[in-house]
Amino acid sequence: MDELxxxxxxxxxxxxxxxxxxxxxxxxxxxxxDLPIDQAATYVRDRLNADRRELFSPQQVVFxxxxxxxxxxxxxxxxxxxxxxxxxxxxxxxxxxxADLQRQFIAxxxxxxxxGKRLEKMxxx
Numbered sequence: 445m446d447e448l449x450x451x452x453x454x455x456x457x458x459x460x461x462x463x464x465x466x467x468x469x470x471x472x473x474x475x476x477x478d479l480p481i482d483q484a485a486t487y488v489r490d491r492l493n494a495d496r497r498e499l500f501s502p503q504q505v506v507f508x509x510x511x512x513x514x515x516x517x518x519x520x521x522x523x524x525x526x527x528x529x530x531x532x533x534x535x536x537x538x539x540x541x542x543a544d545l546q547r548q549f550i551a552x553x554x555x556x557x558x559x560g561k562r563l564e565k566m567x568x569x
Contacts, residue, residue: 454527455494457520461508462488464517474511475504 451457462471472484479487490498500508509521513535525533 451520451523453494454524455492457523458500458505458508459492460523461512461517461520462492464515464520465508465511468492471508471511475507 451460462468465471465474468485468488469481472479472486472488473481476484476487487498490496491500509524512518512520518533518535521535522533525531
């Protein structure tokens with residue numbers, strides 16, 4: 445995929461994501477498997493059309509960016525990060541994600557232990 449794509453707005457960035465994922469029919473089925481393929485595709489196209497009032501929900505936007513990452517397409521996310529003032533974004537490798545989750549887990553356990561000790565001192569346990 446072309447990582448040098450330049451987008452002017454979120455609609456264009458999401459359009460790039462949808463194209464990278466196989467188009468409106470494929471993405472429509474991912475987002476709305478309850479609808480017939482053509483209706484699901486219309487659902488997606490309506491949300492990519494700046495002249496329409498329909499929008500993707502924040503959860504759907506996150507889902508689409510995650511799907512794009514899995515497909516190896518990062519231009520949409522890079523546009524989004526740049527629009528928010530971030531630089532140097534890159535997809536994390538699975539090992540990095542796992543290590544980060546392990547660090548968060550260890551920190552959470554430590555915090556729970558400290559809270560338990562404080563409760564114990566207060567006679568709460």
